Amino acid sequence: MLSRQIAAKLQEYETPFYLYDVALLRQTLESLMSIASKYDYKIHYAIKANYDARLLQIIREYGVGIDCASGNELRCAIEAGFDPKQIVYAGVGKRDKEIRYAIEQGILAINCESIEELHLVNELAGEAGRVVSVALRVNPDIDPKTNHCIDTGQADSKFGISYEEILSQVDDIKSLMNIQVIGMHIHIGSQIRELHVFENMCNKVNAIVANLTQLGFELEFVDVGGGLGINYDMPENEPIPNFASVFAIIKQHLKVGARSVHFEFGRSIVGQCGELITKVLFNKTTATGRRLVIVDASMTELIRPALYGSYHNIENITSEEEQRLKYTIVGTACESTDVFDENVSLPITKRGDLLTIKSAGAYGMSMASCYNQHDLPGAVYSDTL
Ligand SMILES: Cc1ncc(COP(=O)(O)O)c(C=O)c1O
CATH class of the missing domain: 3.20.20.10 (Alanine racemase)
Incomplete structure (x- = not known):
């Protein structure tokens, strides 16, 4: 888990980006x-x-x-x-x-x-x-x-x-x-x-x-x-x-x-050396009651969940809330499979919070694309923080 101090520093970078340890x-x-x-x-x-x-x-x-x-x-x-x-x-x-x-x-x-x-x-x-x-x-x-x-x-x-x-x-x-x-x-x-x-x-x-x-x-x-x-x-x-x-x-x-x-x-x-840091853009709830967190990353930065149904552990690294809720974390791409995970338990998550999508050092950046004309994500290295 990233410390509060590091999480605060990460706020200075344009999201989404890969953080390498x-x-x-x-x-x-x-x-x-x-x-x-x-x-x-x-x-x-x-x-x-x-x-x-x-x-x-x-x-x-x-x-x-x-x-x-x-x-x-x-x-x-x-x-x-x-x-x-x-x-x-x-x-x-x-x-x-x-x-x-x-x-x-x-x-x-x-x-x-x-x-x-x-x-x-x-x-x-x-x-x-x-x-x-x-x-x-x-x-x-x-x-x-x-x-x-x-x-x-x-x-x-x-x-x-x-x-x-x-x-x-x-x-x-x-x-x-x-x-x-x-x-x-x-x-x-x-x-x-x-x-x-x-x-x-x-x-x-x-x-x-x-x-x-x-x-x-x-x-x-x-x-x-x-x-x-x-x-x-x-x-x-x-x-x-x-x-x-x-x-x-x-x-x-x-x-x-x-x-x-x-x-x-x-x-x-x-x-395990890489994680994708992404910012929450919006919250909304579907007519069926699914609570969505829309983040500024998508399958264009990390395609593994959309491509293979792969699991990545996700955490909110900036929320100070005690209460936890279940969220579906979705990306910005115009694809219905652009879902990072469902039923993720996170502290109450709001616009501007930073999430980390862990274990993304392999087949993350190397499979990134510019679909929807997205920019490619940047990289931040732990020893420069
Ligand atoms: C020929 C070959 N060697 C090595 C690898 C690396 O596999 P892994 O990342 O699972 O260690 C791959 C992955 O697709 C491969 O196709």
């Missing part, structure tokens, strides 16, 4: 990297979670690599000073110019998601006179037990190449002389809170890696993606995700010999 980001990175180094695990930050330049600068200080999902994300990472040799690039639909750029930059691996893509990378690598390192993104058909909107590793998903297809195309893949398959990649979904899912994932990966090796692929690394969830319900109880538990599970169950093991964490690195 820089100290928490550092603690999160320290926790992550100290445990990862014990196991010699390689960590990539999934830059799609948040591109904020100041956050990237801090993340880079900890020696983290990058996982990107487009040519522009790759450019953003390179311009922020990340080492291309620590960058992987996944994505089901890479454009030719994006692949060319990745080849030029000499990144660690292009994580290919279809046989056609492997052919295209091979062709473009040939044109560039290079042999390009790639990883096969395999669809492992695992249920990550998360919101269906953010699962990515089930058989019918658009992501990755089906394992069966890889097996049937081994000779074809091996005939591509301008690519070298150095890695195997999976990413099964996001906001995974049931950690036993990672055990299932390891069992699948073990079998796939053993088979690919037998088939003659000389894999140097296994990239098991991201996906570790955060506590949206009670963020104060778990500001730093439980990296130790996930790594312990992976250490115990993943059997990939001397190959290096990579992770691509997004949400778990930045999710």
Whole structure:
């Protein structure tokens, strides 16, 4: 909970804006990297979670690599000073110019998601006179037990190449002389809170890696993606995700010999470090008795509730009222799904009060849009308050 003092300072900024807790980001990175180094695990930050330049600068200080999902994300990472040799690039639909750029930059691996893509990378690598390192993104058909909107590793998903297809195309893949398959990649979904899912994932990966090796692929690394969830319900109880538990599970169950093991964490690195601060514009009650609080943020600043039905904890940080009421918190966009949450218990909330929408550091700002010609939200950093 933000102190009264901080809340008073926040009144000086134009709302809505993202407030980033820089100290928490550092603690999160320290926790992550100290445990990862014990196991010699390689960590990539999934830059799609948040591109904020100041956050990237801090993340880079900890020696983290990058996982990107487009040519522009790759450019953003390179311009922020990340080492291309620590960058992987996944994505089901890479454009030719994006692949060319990745080849030029000499990144660690292009994580290919279809046989056609492997052919295209091979062709473009040939044109560039290079042999390009790639990883096969395999669809492992695992249920990550998360919101269906953010699962990515089930058989019918658009992501990755089906394992069966890889097996049937081994000779074809091996005939591509301008690519070298150095890695195997999976990413099964996001906001995974049931950690036993990672055990299932390891069992699948073990079998796939053993088979690919037998088939003659000389894999140097296994990239098991991201996906570790955060506590949206009670963020104060778990500001730093439980990296130790996930790594312990992976250490115990993943059997990939001397190959290096990579992770691509997004949400778990930045999710709890950001909150969206918004001001109450109006109160009104619908004919059905629903008490609405209309705030100056909307799905254009934070789309997750409207897009996925995701939950974010909301608090009034300036009200001094004792009595609490139940409110529906809605935004300014011309969309009926632009609702942050219903039945939110808040102290009596009035025009001008500041609300915080918590755990919004990941997939908040990076998914913001200018729909209704809204301005993009600004950013305020805790160490400058
Ligand atoms: C390929 C890939 N890697 C990593 C991530 C990061 O996932 P998370 O933010 O859940 O850690 C994503 C998220 O969509 C992804 O698609």
